[in-house]
Amino acid sequence: MLPGDPARLIAGSGTLNSASPQVLRLINHQYGFDRPLIDQYGHFLGQLAHGRFGTSYQLNQPVTKVILDQLWATVTVAVGAAVLGFVLALVLALTTAGRPKARAVSSAIELLLVSTPSFWVGILLLSLFSFRLHLFPVLGNEGVQSLVLPWVTMALPIGGALALVMREGVERALDEPFVLTVRARGATQRRVLLRHVLRHALLPVLTLSGWVLGQLLGGVVVVEAVFARAGIGQITLTAVDGRDFPVVTGVVMLAATTFVVINTAVDLLDRVVDPRLRAVAR
Template identity: 35%
Template sequence: MNRGAVANAAGYLGTRLGQALIALWGVTTAVFFALRLSGDPAQLLAPQGATQEDIARLREQLGLDVSVWQQYTEFLKGLLHGDLGFSYVRHEPALDLITQRMPYTIDLALSALFLSIVFGVGAGMVMALNRGRWPERVLMPVVLVGQAMPAFWTGILLVLVFSVTFHVLPSTGYSGITSLILPAVTLASLSAATIARITRGAVLEQLGRDYVRTARAKGAGTARLVVRHLARNVSVPILTVLALEVANLLGGSVVTELIFAWPGLGQLTVQSVDGRDFPVVQAVVILAALVYILVNLVTDIVYAFIDPRISTLGKAAGT
């Protein structure tokens, strides 16, 4: 790798990191001011029968007695020092509350992502390689139903079947690995269906290429064709949709956690929004934005190595 290639790669990474920081600042600013437009937390948190003096005193305790711009400045200063604020309702640091709930959401999101990839990529490959035959006729309706049904409806049906009717799986709360099954399947259903359709389309496009016909003429079996020839060429569109589905998993986890009373960040977010607990809502949104931005940043870098035409980073890696 020569110096020019290294400089180009560093420039590409620097540009993407800069864009990521700008996006994170934009999300942070937007959620800060949007929450201030939702109402006065002091009015909601004040006990019944509180006087205006009591409310004013509470507003001062919460740091809401100064201008919005002063609040924003203090918020950014705290953020730069790793301070995400102090919960108005629970009287704990927002970061501590997130740390307590995060393992549950991580378990749910990773399980759903695993199911989405396994079923989505697997079903998409099977449908494409068996176009017009019975495997596609069986799987395609399942995929279409998965895309059409919203998460709350899928979750309710799963609870009715596996918890209410057959009593084989718990419906709410966290009581071990079995309680993870229904929420994970619910959260994964839409993403898996989307990935399956994208995978099917990408594979069908590649199957019409000359290199595939050549490989088949040389006697390449299905497994060799997929691993040696198709995998790399269909990976870019699949990675694209996977990066987008991360956002859907983050958003969908809120609904899923409410349905199954899952003690994760989604449930914490809804409770905090209802209570106008600004610091906690801000902290959760910032965390979600950071995860999404990092996933997209990593995806862009992986693109560059898979397909060197995408950026100078890939060319530098291949030098």
């Protein structure tokens, strides 16, 4: 239903009429575009069930290979940003919990971080640290230095959102009776926070892990475009722009599978962190 002819894309002629009718007929027959729509869809689902996404129209390579070749670059950015965002949230929550003035300032900053578009943050970071101060490379995938600005760009909104939730959990846990008991035994404030309170504060953060994953999956496309990095986001943009449907399908399936696996792991981890859930399950 979308405008454009996949056969012309495969032939490399785009929307022009440079490909001969014979070549287009051959491509349509080879890829099954001349078969009835219901047959094409049934074949597509059968291939999908076996993990076969077909061949990229633009690159003429198996979609699985196209994705796997770029997967590590994307995983490096996403995992680094997630770790940095969690550390940022942890520091903000623990240093401002129970301190009204510090909490007010930190909350305002966190809301600003969550509300600011990541592409704009990336452009600002590039302008300051790459173009003006020349501390980091402008683009590319070479070395750890090229990862710092993408990590920060994706970590800021994640850290801001997690800090808001984590601090609320810390303050709620500080009001629990067990904290008074632990302090009565002579525990220091640091021990109370790190050994007892933090475990309770992490429960709502685990619940937000699905949102964090969504931020990573969506943010990596923007970040790889802003910083001209190779990766899943870059091939997704190229595939959408060139209507390379097999690649788009493969990326969507990868994102959906990752989302399901990580959220299932989070549900299981909830029971490890909170013994009350294990008791309910029994």
